[in-house]
Amino acid sequence: MCKFIQRQYSCRHLRFIAASWCVDYTVTHIRCPPNVAHFESVEDICGDCKLKMAPPAPWEHMIKRKNKQEGSSSSVEKD
Ligand SMILES: [Zn+2]
Ligand SMILES: [Zn+2]
Numbered sequence: 001m002c003k004f005i006q007r008q009y010s011c012r013h014l015r016f017i018a019a020s021w022c023v024d025y026t027v028t029h030i031r032c033p034p035n036v037a038h039f040e041s042v043e044d045i046c047g048d049c050k051l052k053m054a055p056p057a058p059w060e061h062m063i064k065r066k067n068k069q070e071g072s073s074s075s076v077e078k079d
Pocket of ligand 2: 009011012013045046047048049050
């Protein structure tokens with residue numbers, strides 16, 4: 001049986017991380033049912049939540065600037 005680590009993130013999501021593959025897996029490449037050898041909890045959040053909390057993509061910023069350019073005509077008021 002392959003050994004897995006059950007990791008609990010601060011966002012309360014659980015992940016099974018393969019710690020070591022058994023000989024069966026290296027031959028058949030069929031995953032065994034998760035055999036949790038170790039449990040750990042981390043302060044970090046999982047990858048999915050990181051994606052949700054990630055800052056907006058650079059191109060989103062460019063879209064916003066495009067909108068600003070439309071309103072840039074108001075700068076004519078300076079004259
Ligand atoms: Zn295995
Ligand atoms: Zn999460």
